[in-house]
Amino acid sequence: MQRTLSDIGYTTDEIALASMAKALSHPVRIRILQLLAGETCCFTGELTGLIPMAQSTISQHLKALLEAGLIQGEINPPKVKYCIHRENWNKARTLFGEFFAGETCGGCLC
Amino acid sequence: MQRTLSDIGYTTDEIALASMAKALSHPVRIRILQLLAGETCCFTGELTGLIPMAQSTISQHLKALLEAGLIQGEINPPKVKYCIHRENWNKARTLFGEFFAGETCGGCLC
DNA sequence: ATTGTTTATCGCAAATGAACGATATATAAA
DNA sequence: TTTATATATCGTTCATTTGCGATAAACAAT
Numbered sequence: 429m430q431r432t433l434s435d436i437g438y439t440t441d442e443i444a445l446a447s448m449a450k451a452l453s454h455p456v457r458i459r460i461l462q463l464l465a466g467e468t469c470c471f472t473g474e475l476t477g478l479i480p481m482a483q484s485t486i487s488q489h490l491k492a493l494l495e496a497g498l499i500q501g502e503i504n505p506p507k508v509k510y511c512i513h514r515e516n517w518n519k520a521r522t523l524f525g526e527f528f529a530g531e532t533c534g535g536c537l538c
Numbered sequence: 539m540q541r542t543l544s545d546i547g548y549t550t551d552e553i554a555l556a557s558m559a560k561a562l563s564h565p566v567r568i569r570i571l572q573l574l575a576g577e578t579c580c581f582t583g584e585l586t587g588l589i590p591m592a593q594s595t596i597s598q599h600l601k602a603l604l605e606a607g608l609i610q611g612e613i614n615p616p617k618v619k620y621c622i623h624r625e626n627w628n629k630a631r632t633l634f635g636e637f638f639a640g641e642t643c644g645g646c647l648c
Numbered sequence: 649a650t651t652g653t654t655t656a657t658c659g660c661a662a663a664t665g666a667a668c669g670a671t672a673t674a675t676a677a678a
Numbered sequence: 679t680t681t682a683t684a685t686a687t688c689g690t691t692c693a694t695t696t697g698c699g700a701t702a703a704a705c706a707a708t
Contacts, residue, residue, distance in 0.1 A: 436566065436590060438565045446567075449562035450563035453560035455546075455555075456546065459546070459552060462552075481667080482667070482669075484667080484668065484686080487686055488665095488667085491686085492665095505684075506674060506675050506683055512641055521639070527568075528630060528631035564696085586655095593655075594698070594700090597656055600655095600656095601657095615655075616652095616653055616704060616705055618656095
């Protein structure tokens with residue numbers, strides 16, 4: 429992703445898929461999302477108790493998920509309530525679903 | 539992913555999801571997969587003609603997709619026939635599908 | 649045997665990512 | 679006002695990723 433990205437002309441969906449996939453590309457972020465998605469309501473704090481990593485590291489991962497749009501945080505200092513960002517979550521489901529649905533190679537023997 | 543990965547105890551699915559997501563985390567790899575998935579049969583070579591990147595770079599991306607199990611290559615030197623790896627492709631669809639399906643937060647206002 | 653074609657690998661430079669400890673920030677509680 | 683709590687940010691270190699050109703490898707064609 430160094431020099432040439434613009435001159436390839438990716439579609440919006442390609443960019444969106446790639447950046448959401450990047451957000452999912454670390455197991456601890458998968459874990460965090462599962463924890464948030466499994467909550468019946470929004471979620472405050474206990475992540476640092478559930479995941480054996482430095483608080484600053486967890487915070488960084490949350491930031492990455494925020495920037496990817498997959499979660500949202502309601503700031504309420506000193507606490508923050510984190511949730512799945514439902515709209516983008518649904519969009520992600522759709523994009524990944526469509527992506528994996530398009531597989532037309534049925535006939536060849538390879 | 540430096541020091542602590544083992545002592546968190548990720549599940550197999552968490553690891554699998556994260557590594558497939560990592561393979562999808564670059565737009566050119568999304569593009570390549572779309573090209574392969576759109577072919578009615580396996581695909582030889584023309585990737586270098588379709589994607590304005592150095593041949594070595596494309597080869598590296600193909601290697602990444604191979605190692606993630608998302609494609610397969612039938613070596614037939616000097617050519618190689620690349621395909622979607624259907625079994626793992628379906629597994630990926632299932633894993634991502636289940637992942638995005640599990641979102642129970644319906645009630646709270648956040 | 650030589651040449652051409654196609655793909656992979658190597659070696660490098662630059663960028664990004666991941667983890668941590670230390671510190672800052674912002675509020676509630678005392 | 680001071681202290682405690684929860685979270686974010688900074689700065690550092692090390693590892694990984696990305697891209698390229700150059701080169702190697704494997705075969706087909708001549």
